[in-house]
Amino acid sequence: xxxxxxxxxxxxxxxxxxxxxxxxxxxxxxxxxxxxxxxxxxxxxxxxxxxxxxxxxxxxxxxxxxxxxxxxxxxxxxxxxxxxxxxxxxxxxxxxxxxxxxxxxxxxxxxxxxxxxxxxxxxxxxxxxxxxxxxxxxxxxxxxxxxxxxxxxxxxxxxxxxxxxxxxxxxxxxxxxxxxxxxxxxxxxxxxxxxxxxxxxxxxxxxxxxxxxxxxxxxxxxxxxxxxxxxxxxxxxxxxxxxxxxxxxxxxxxxxxxxxxxxxxxxxxxxxxxxxxxxxxxxxxxxxxxxxxxxxxxxxxxxxxxxxxxxxxxxxxxxxxxxxxxxxxxxxxxxxxxxxxxxxxxxxxxxxxxxxxxxxxxxxxxxxxxxxxxxxxxxxxxxxxxxxxxxxxxxxxxxxxxxxxxxxxxxxxxxxxxxxxxxxxxxxxxxxxxxxxxxxxxxxxxxxxxxxxxxxxxxxxxxxxxxxxxxxxxxxxxxxxxxxxxxxxxxxxxxxxxxxxxxxxxxxxxxxxxxxxxxxxxxxxxxxxxxxxxxxxxxxxxxxxxxxxxxxxxx
Amino acid sequence: xxxxxxxxxxxxxxxxxxxxxxxxxxxxxxxxxxxxxxxxxxxxxxxxxxxxxxxxxxxxxxxxxxxxxxxxxxxxxxxxxxxxxxxxxxxxxxxxxxxxxxxxxxxxxxxxxxxxxxxxxxxxxxxxxxxxxxxxxxxxxxxxxxxxxxxxxxxxxxxxxxxxxxxxxxxxxxxxxxxxxxxxxxxxxxxxxxxxxxxxxxxxxxxxxxxxxxxxxxxxxxxxxxxxxxxxxxxxxxxxxxxxxxxxxxxxxxxxxxxxxxxxxxxxxxxxxxxxxxxxxxxxxxxxxxxxxxxxxxxxxxxxxxxxxxxxxxxxxxxxxxxxxxxxxxxxxxxxxxxxxxxx
Numbered sequence: 001x002x003x004x005x006x007x008x009x010x011x012x013x014x015x016x017x018x019x020x021x022x023x024x025x026x027x028x029x030x031x032x033x034x035x036x037x038x039x040x041x042x043x044x045x046x047x048x049x050x051x052x053x054x055x056x057x058x059x060x061x062x063x064x065x066x067x068x069x070x071x072x073x074x075x076x077x078x079x080x081x082x083x084x085x086x087x088x089x090x091x092x093x094x095x096x097x098x099x100x101x102x103x104x105x106x107x108x109x110x111x112x113x114x115x116x117x118x119x120x121x122x123x124x125x126x127x128x129x130x131x132x133x134x135x136x137x138x139x140x141x142x143x144x145x146x147x148x149x150x151x152x153x154x155x156x157x158x159x160x161x162x163x164x165x166x167x168x169x170x171x172x173x174x175x176x177x178x179x180x181x182x183x184x185x186x187x188x189x190x191x192x193x194x195x196x197x198x199x200x201x202x203x204x205x206x207x208x209x210x211x212x213x214x215x216x217x218x219x220x221x222x223x224x225x226x227x228x229x230x231x232x233x234x235x236x237x238x239x240x241x242x243x244x245x246x247x248x249x250x251x252x253x254x255x256x257x258x259x260x261x262x263x264x265x266x267x268x269x270x271x272x273x274x275x276x277x278x279x280x281x282x283x284x285x286x287x288x289x290x291x292x293x294x295x296x297x298x299x300x301x302x303x304x305x306x307x308x309x310x311x312x313x314x315x316x317x318x319x320x321x322x323x324x325x326x327x328x329x330x331x332x333x334x335x336x337x338x339x340x341x342x343x344x345x346x347x348x349x350x351x352x353x354x355x356x357x358x359x360x361x362x363x364x365x366x367x368x369x370x371x372x373x374x375x376x377x378x379x380x381x382x383x384x385x386x387x388x389x390x391x392x393x394x395x396x397x398x399x400x401x402x403x404x405x406x407x408x409x410x411x412x413x414x415x416x417x418x419x420x421x422x423x424x425x426x427x428x429x430x431x432x433x434x435x436x437x438x439x440x441x442x443x444x445x446x447x448x449x450x451x452x453x454x455x456x457x458x459x460x461x462x463x464x465x466x467x468x469x470x471x472x473x474x475x476x477x478x479x480x481x482x483x484x485x486x487x488x489x490x491x492x493x494x495x496x497x498x499x500x501x502x503x504x505x506x507x508x509x510x511x512x513x514x515x516x517x518x519x520x521x522x523x524x525x526x527x528x529x530x531x532x533x534x535x536x537x538x539x540x541x542x543x544x545x546x547x548x549x550x551x552x553x554x555x
Numbered sequence: 556x557x558x559x560x561x562x563x564x565x566x567x568x569x570x571x572x573x574x575x576x577x578x579x580x581x582x583x584x585x586x587x588x589x590x591x592x593x594x595x596x597x598x599x600x601x602x603x604x605x606x607x608x609x610x611x612x613x614x615x616x617x618x619x620x621x622x623x624x625x626x627x628x629x630x631x632x633x634x635x636x637x638x639x640x641x642x643x644x645x646x647x648x649x650x651x652x653x654x655x656x657x658x659x660x661x662x663x664x665x666x667x668x669x670x671x672x673x674x675x676x677x678x679x680x681x682x683x684x685x686x687x688x689x690x691x692x693x694x695x696x697x698x699x700x701x702x703x704x705x706x707x708x709x710x711x712x713x714x715x716x717x718x719x720x721x722x723x724x725x726x727x728x729x730x731x732x733x734x735x736x737x738x739x740x741x742x743x744x745x746x747x748x749x750x751x752x753x754x755x756x757x758x759x760x761x762x763x764x765x766x767x768x769x770x771x772x773x774x775x776x777x778x779x780x781x782x783x784x785x786x787x788x789x790x791x792x793x794x795x796x797x798x799x800x801x802x803x804x805x806x807x808x809x810x811x812x813x814x815x816x817x818x819x820x821x822x823x824x825x826x827x828x829x830x831x832x833x834x835x836x837x838x839x840x841x842x843x844x845x846x847x848x849x850x851x852x853x854x855x856x857x858x859x860x861x862x863x864x865x866x867x868x869x870x871x872x873x874x875x876x877x878x879x880x881x882x883x884x885x886x887x888x889x890x891x892x893x894x895x896x897x898x899x
Contacts, residue, residue, distance in 0.1 A: 179638075183701050
């Protein structure tokens with residue numbers, strides 16, 4: 001019996017070694033660079049980083065914007081959670097599906113969509129100008145704290161909505177009924193019975209959103225538009241790339257990791273209390289029919305969600321097919337940007353590298369998805385078939401999630417400084433960095449499926465004369481095919497949209513889709529950026545679709 | 556306070572249409588197979604769901620349009636629905652706060668209620684860490700704390716094992732007697748209902764089939780459904796009466812035995828007596844039915860008695876006896892006072 005356990009245990013060695021060198025080594029380099037000066041250990045850099053008023057201002061701003069963004073995401077997301085959990089109405093499925101968009105949308109695309117939708121010549125302003133016959137755009141949102149918070153809200157309120165709604169739907173409604181029979185009016189029932197049981201999920205959602213906003217990079221970099229609105233992550237990038245001072249960047253990275261660690265612990269703790277909930281979720285009583293006021297409210301909220309979530313995406317798609325001056329009213333339909341993108345037409349500097357970027361990103365994406373899925377599969381079967389230390393291994397596999405992608409990128413910057421790689425070598429480093437970033441997501445997709453495969457299938461195969469190796473190939477792998485495909489598409493989409501680590505690693509010669517998009521946005525060539533963005537939207541859409549399909553018929 | 560209910564509602568799978576009265580201080584059991592509408596009826600009285608038409612008159616006042624929390628009708632749910640984020644004391648104090656009791660009084664009231672349900676000292680226990688029986692008692696104490704006019708119990712014992720069920724149903728009856736509160740108790744277990752109820756209401760497919768004391772329901776079921784739902788017995792065509800009647804003292808036979816509307820007759824297994832020797836004469840003055848040439852097919856020992864399945868003219872008869880029948884062919888005697896009739 002222990003034969004096959006040993007077989008699976010051995011399977012984990014390769015991935016563990018590779019993961020360790022891909023993740024832990026760059027991280028160790030970062031830490032070493034932060035605390036090592038002229039051959040000896042020192043906390044001077046970290047201390048001076050913490051004491052530096054400039055850093056303090058940045059840290060304060062980082063916390064402030066994350067705090068406001070989280071607050072705004074809660075204010076907008078919680079009513080949605082209430083609606084989704086309480087009423088059934090047409091379009092509820094659509095809203096639930098739309099709420100998963102932020103999970104698959106690359107951040108550079110969020111930025112672009114935001115500019116295209118809320119920008120001075122964006123869709124919203126164009127529509128408002130037409131409707132109210134105005135000469136100037138009424139909403140001037142870009143490049144301010146408000147823009148950052150608005151973009152974070154757009155990106156994060158669906159997370160609040162879906163996490164809290166899921167918890168809410170899982171609550172046993174009989175408790176509310178019991179409270180009513182004990183003499184509590186509806187408001188009081190909500191305050192004393194429903195709300196206290198929802199708190200863990202609200203805390204959990206808030207911690208997650210805060211974590212995302214704290215580590216937000218692309219949104220701050222583009223929408224912040226200057227040193228005035230710099231966060232810790234952006235400062236790490238600035239120190240490492242622009243100032244050429246990776247040691248200071250490393251010191252900041254250590255500070256950032258400490259704060260992240262605390263936030264992550266808070267999140268993990270709220271997750272733990274979240275699992276201790278009611279098991280019975282039988283809807284014993286009649287569905288509540290909303291009053292006309294409520295119906296109006298539901299309609300308004302649904303409309304708002306759809307516009308807020310789909311508007312930016314549709315704006316990007318629309319703009320990629322338009323040509324002309326900046327005003328939408330004067331534009332015409334055109335496929336110019338796609339022809340330039342594919343190299344059929346001569347184009348200006350950044351657009352000229354678009355085709356190379358597309359090819360590079362695709363190749364990197366394919367490599368990342370093969371590497372990630374192979375590693376995640378081997379580690380998953382090893383974790384699932386193991387009796388001891390399985391949760392420790394799982395935690396190890398999830399570790400890269402706890403460090404921001406900017407910091408992963410910084411680690412690879414330090415490696416690049418040691419190795420001084422060629423252009424091809426730099427692309428290789430980018431591929432490895434993407435693998436580290438994509439790995440936890442692949443593990444989270446594959447591991448549950450492996451766990452749900454009954455071990456009796458393996459036992460049956462062994463008794464029928466197959467070796468563990470053959471059983472793995474002929475029984476387990478085919479059963480996991482769908483999950484592996486989902487994980488591969490996810491990894492591909494993640495790599496294709498990966499911006500943070502790539503940007504910090506890239507010199508001017510490095511081109512990938514998001515990086516070229518960033519350069520196009522930087523030079524106000526929005527239509528070109530939209531054409532590239534549309535390709536990202538389509539791959540993200542595919543990843544999203546496959547994810548939904550896999551969710552629909554999971555074993 | 557007298558409760559008079561008249562409730563009608565249509566659902567995709569069945570129609571509910573019933574009317575009944577509950578006397579003050581009674582413990583009424585509603586029994587019926589699952590899906591017969593008994594829990595729905597309870598939810599309607601509590602106000603958790605609404606009837607399409609009808610009225611719920613409690614002490615002269617129609618409460619059917621009142622909101623749940625203003626009805627003063629407490630309910631113990633099947634899975635108890637203790638609030639998981641509160642301990643035992645907080646759970647029981649929850650309705651006391653709605654009654655605007657002061658802290659001091661609340662503590663005292665919780666203590667008394669815990670004594671009533673035999674859980675002294677359980678105040679600080681977590682409600683999620685209690686056993687099924689303890690949860691049940693806490694749920695009961697919490698319901699009583701709201702000083703309800705009526706207490707509703709929705710299959711309160713169905714989640715517990717058989718031994719605990721018997722003990723707790725005695726407990727519920729004791730608590731009912733001590734508090735004197737009008738109680739409606741829904742169960743699908745006929746033994747439970749017969750054991751503790753003052754009145755039993757038998758329901759099937761959204762309708763009331765029979766209401767009466769447990770003895771009436773058991774001894775003289777009005778329909779085949781009531782007869783078989785409340786226990787075992789023998790059903791024969793009504794014509795068997797004339798064929799087997801013995802009336803040694805030529806007494807007058809009550810009219811119900813001759814009613815032409817009757818199509819079936821019914822008796823319980825312990826109403827029939829086995830006579831093993833044809834010549835044996837039982838001391839019997841009253842008229843009785845005698846089934847001769849009965850073949851004993853199978854005898855099962857039940858502890859207090861033997862349960863015998865017999866065959867008489869291709870009809871199956873069920874009969875209890877104190878000892879195992881020695882002979883294979885016997886006679887069965889049934890007093891006519893133990894007979895009931897159906898029109899189906």
